[in-house]
Amino acid sequence: MVKNIRKSILLYLTVIAIIISLYSSIFLFLMFKEGQHIPAQMVNVDPVTAVYWVIATMTTVGYGDVYFIEETGRIFSVIAAISGVIFLFGLLFPLVLTPWLDARVKSLLPTRVPSKLSDHLIICGYSPMVESLIEELKHQKTSFVVVERDETIVKDLFEKGILCIHGDPSDKDTLDGANIRTANCLITNESDEMDANTILTAREMSDLRIIAILEDLSKRGYLEYAGASDVIAPKSILGSFIGRKAVDPTVSHLVGATEFLKDIEIIEFPIYPESELIGKSLKDAEIRKRTGCNIIGIWAGGEFSLNPRPAEVVKSNSILLAVGTEAQLLKLKKLVQLRRFWNMAMEREECLVVVGYGDVGKSIVDELKRARVKFVVVDRNEDALLDKGFDYVVGDGSNEEILIKAGVASAATIIIALNVDTDAIFATLVARTLNPDAIILTRANAPICNKIYRAGADYVASVSIVVGQMVAKLAVTEHKEDVVILYEGIEIEKYHVRKGSPFAGKTLEELDIRSNVGCTVIGIEKEGRTVTDIHGKIIVEEDSILAIIGSKDQIRRFEECENMRSKSPEIIMIDKIGEIFR
Template identity: 35%
Template sequence: MDKWTRRTVKYMAGLFAVILVYAAVYDYGMTAFDGRPRTFLEALQVVVETFTTTGFGSDAQWESWQMQALIIVMDLTGVFLIFLALPTLVFPLFEEALSTAAPTSVDRVGHVVIAGYTPRGRALIRELDARDIPYVVVEPDRDRAADIYETDTTVVHGDPESVEVYGDRVNLGDARALVADVDDATNASIALTATQVCDTPVITFVEEPSQKEYHSLAGASEAFSPRQLVGESLATKVTSGVTSDLDDAIEIGDGFDVVELPVESGSELDGVSVAESGIRERTGANIVGAWFRGEFVSPPSPDAVVDEQTILLVAGQEEQLEGLKRLTRSEQRRRRRGHVVVAGLGIVGTTVERAIEDSDLGLPQVTVDRDPAKDADVTGDVTDAHVLREAGVGAAGTVILSLPNDTVTVFATLVVRELNPEIEIVARAESQESVRKLYRAGADYVLSLGTVSGRMLASTILDEEVITFDQQVELIRTGPGDLTGRTLGEADVRRKTGCTVVAVERDGALVSDLGPDFRLQRGDELVVAGTDDDIVTFSALVGDE
């Protein structure tokens, strides 16, 4: 029973009770004070006539003051009840009639059911739309479901823990998968409910990694914990910056790796163009692409200037990449490297703290959180300059912003950059839309939780072989599809999709020296790099395998 129905039932019950009481009082008053006895039914008729303002009939002109006073009170009560009904019942009824209501059922086949509407769910919807895969969101709140519906998102209003919803309203039995993205307890309940209905795969998200086991027991096919992965990845960016090792390199095969290398202020590459850097000639590594203030370009223009806010995506043999890493590092920053400030001790922040402790590099840490219960070294608002000074941001080498609110993270980035222009800022973003904003605010490296989650889902639901989840650029393995028999020059992948074919696996061997005349054959496995959106475009270009 919805809110309006409950309100109507209560109002009508109260109205009938008031009418019956007045009818009894009127019946008694006509006998006791006016000397004109009436039956209870006649008394009830007079009360109804009074409340509805349709007249009093033959009973008008009462003789006693008591009855006259009663009629006055009845008149006022009737008017009050009418005015009470307008905002309570009538106006909401008109609003509901004029508003756009979300449907309560849909007819879909081969679709993805999404319980919960979050940034990672929206990222998945974008991927599904690009591949023309149908979906439906299940939202329990009527008003929020209507708001979602008005954004042209397929949504049904219903309880995501209801057997009826999955059995009758969203046709879960014919769906590709169910994604549960509410909270840990609700997601487990959704998995239990869904497995009652059918054997469609259920994918759940887990905030607390320790809860994964219970989601599996509830029937989840996969239980993802992206926050933990993001925390480990952010910690790796810090520890790899201290050593010359390529800890965060992605191994493609045969000693051939792909890695993201941030350019440090004061390094040999800072302030020179791509052409002037001579990276290929000096190291042998290939530049696949580069992030310039949050915008990925592949390949970068020879005239593009590399600076401290550039992140190079490069491929090559391990010794080649190690040589390039030395060019991206600043001797000045290494000499003055201080402690690490970890701001925000949620799942991501505590994972970062633990990973740095386990790295055996002896990096000192100072933790900051506004919640006294988190037992941080400094308690306070990370956007407060006094709190950041207390944490030693002015002398720190790196600050990791692992905050749950992107707006707060952007503001904190501005404050940190103002306090220490030379500090390395590594930030976690909740949604992909905030990444570029954080780079503009001064962050050196940003990883989006929504991006990581979206790749996890794509690898499971869409059978996409994602090589890595926790990099800014997505790397996948895929067959040549519709590009079979064409050369890379003829395929023109970079211009058409923005992606780069990094390497090709053929007959068990990895081919990394690819020219425009390299012809793709059936059975090849292409290693492709690009942004998430570009990978979607590339998938459409090659077609279904």
């Protein structure tokens, strides 16, 4: 870059020197022709005056002390002035000054991290997904550096206090500046072609773990061959999750439950229309008495309520976050879901509409096929739908007539999997207008979940949030498991009560963890025995394990109050349309 700028400057100065010399010669010739060399008249015929006139004219200064009398000389003056404007403003700024200033700005951007930085993550390429990833890494207190080729993005990150460097991630000098030889993991997040180039360079320099974020599913093998340790396809992951959630009512087993203590699982249940719980308070519903489950959260109207009050009323299309054994949760599943949905495991009624058949839509359809559920797909591309073995409607997924033709008005579940967020928002609005009672699941690219919730969606799966959460956990644990959609900013962590802990020997009532830091104890494990019927009289014993649920800030305050976290605690991260990795 610097060499190119130097060449441009040298070339520019050479051309200017030639033009000044040429114009000066013409100036002297015309002055002689006009007779201004005669002693009795103006004496303007000398090299110094010639150069002076040329520069003054080309820069449009024009002092007026030296001028031509005849028409030929005046025409030459106009030509010199116009060419000066062209060379000064038309060529000097774009070819010399602008590249030089850009180079100066780039030289001020960081290109190396501190040499002492080690055991860190290198993130190649910035995007909304990386923004979500950074939030999680900060919470996990994991060191990282962002490598970005766009100087504007690097400048913004630098101003935000995020460790970053400017450069081409596929360049050895750039990766060396990111301390790749002492890093734990490298994450590639550019185009598949750029990622392949970066992976090859990184693998040549280090045997560290490389996680590649894949755009095109057909290119997975190339990135693996290049040397990627893990290849993550965000759209495929998202589609599989949405598909599993959609078939949940049609199967008799639990879908998406995660065990966080021995035999104790956590899962979310959507409240389908006509559920017997609708309109009842948690107290009147007697869920604990009837099923043995504990309700630890409710998502309704785009808002999540942790530790809901007994007076909280269960509404249609809200979502319950429940804890219990598998048998207890199966009992709750029968209560929250419509009876005809429960019987669909045998009847397989046609009640699903999938709007959009891109990468996400294809993964959704694969899940629906595996569950043997009847469904209808809506997409513009008829060629992609031919001979696939399912019903489809060709057309715009946000068009009311097309959606009516697909059966949206009578569908129990509608999945909006359009690639453009604005189309997804409008399609959600149309679908909700046509069918107020349906469960609507919508995918999103950018983290604009709240807007889509306001449009009428019951679940919103954001690609950036999902992948950000997944990569954050995968980068530090190396264990990737089933995806579960829950709630943004909520976490479950397990803590080991060591000998001498100030918690040991005290009752939960005495500790009053909820009032002090906002967290809630949802389970206790001791010698292979698990307790989920949590009450204030329970005594916290040494060597027991507490399962705590709360927001990130609440978990942080808990850690500050009780420094008993084990060196490698099992963390279950729960995020709205995010994932759980154990």
